[in-house]
Amino acid sequence: MNEIHLYDSLSNQKKKFEPIDPNNIRIYACGPTVYNYAHIGNARMAIVFDTFARLFRYKYSNVTYVSNITDIDDKIIDAANELHVPINELTKKYTDIYNEDMSNLNVLPPDIQPKATEYVDEMIKFIEILIEKDKAYEKNGHVFFHVPSYQGYGKLSNREIDQQLAGSRVQVSEIKKSKEDFVLWKPSTKDQPGWESPWGIGRPGWHTECCVMSEVNLKIPFDIHGGGQDLLFPHHENEIAQSCASINSDNPEEYAKYWIHNGFVTINGEKMSKSLNNIILLNDLLKEHDGETIRLALLSSHYRKSLDWNDNLIKQSKVLLDKVYDLLDTSDGNPDGEIDKSITENLLNDLDTPKVLTSINQLIKNKSSSNTSSIKRSLMFAGTILGVFNKNPSEWNKQIAKTDFExxxxxxxxxxxxxxxxxxxxxxxxxxxxxxxxxxxxxxxxxxxxxxxxxx
Ligand SMILES: [Zn+2]
CATH class of the missing domain: 1.10.10 (Arc Repressor Mutant, subunit A)
Structure with a gap:
């Protein structure tokens, strides 16, 4: 396998990646809503798409990876009210913390990290186009997308319209023409952030934000749209509806050609939730473990599957890193020779990181004086794509638990x-x-x- 193959959530099958423009691979992944510390689920998404971006950069000379920051949202408004701080102060604080946490996980900054509040003018223009095309309507300062007016609805999530619930972020209200219609614009009260618009002072809906930030920065259609599995419906379905409706198409590929979704993180077998009080924040985790150990642990399951976070996982990850750095620390056999085929093939095959890690373990096990240099080369190659093994080995080997000797x-x-x-x-x-x-x-x-x- 010499080409990248991907599992596409839109067609529900693994496909050979064929770029729209081989001279510029364009990827968009939905980033975080910034009102709190990033948790391990946010980290998995960022690591998965950073690893994909690295894989594409290995195959193609020019890749544009965009991942946004949602800095206007009802959850942000609620959090700012609760803490009595201005909204932009809150979002700036948590954007900075997010970026710092990601940097500690060796997540490279996206080529472009658009912030929703910087694109409101474009969002208003985009909504105006949808109203002109009779795909959206204004009611009492709100603008709704009229779902039955769009023929292609449900192609990503494979749902019939009557099965669909109203978007999770939208209050079901009597002012909508159909219960599945979702909000593109909503009015703001005096104490809420708002922008002037043809429909009064208000703010954009979440789905509209990503349509506009992706189109402005990448042009449509672009190659890959991604995000966590929880975003597939309604967020991505609603993005497709708007973006395709705006260009009179009912083919989701005319917005983004391939759709990639990463699985959930569970904690000791349970869903991560506020009510179970088991949300793991990176800020806490990074105090106990090295970012590289966390990153490798998050890559130990295939990105599409759910990943169960537990103590054993992080221990295994540390053991493997120790083995790798131990081998890289030997002065004999400078990195040279053929890269192990199974590593390259498994990376290209829908980023099969568990198999890559199995190959790495196998290589280390089979180490002999005659193959050390090619094993080193293979490990370092795998490390550039996985975003690990890039520390000075002797520094790594000096890492000691905090309770040990200084x-x-x-x-x-x-x-x-x-x-x-x-x-x-x-x-x-x-x-x-x-x-x-x-x-x-x-x-x-x-x-x-x-x-x-x-x-x-
Ligand atoms: Zn999004």
């Missing part, structure tokens, strides 16, 4: 040991080695002196 103390003991050895006091030198060993520190004597690493 670095300064270890280095001082190594110095003392060297002095004892030079005085031929081997018993004293061994005693230092043993005491460090008892504290999880392994000493490695080489011609250049003594280095150390944390034992696993």
């Amino acid at each position: 670095v300064e103390k270890i280095e001082k003991l190594i110095e003392e040991r060297a002095i004892l050895k030079s005085k031929r006091d081997f018993e004293g030198a061994d005693a230092i080695r043993d005491s460090l060993s008892a504290n999880g520190i392994e000493l490695v004597d080489t011609e250049d002196g003594t280095s150390w690493k944390s034992k696993k």
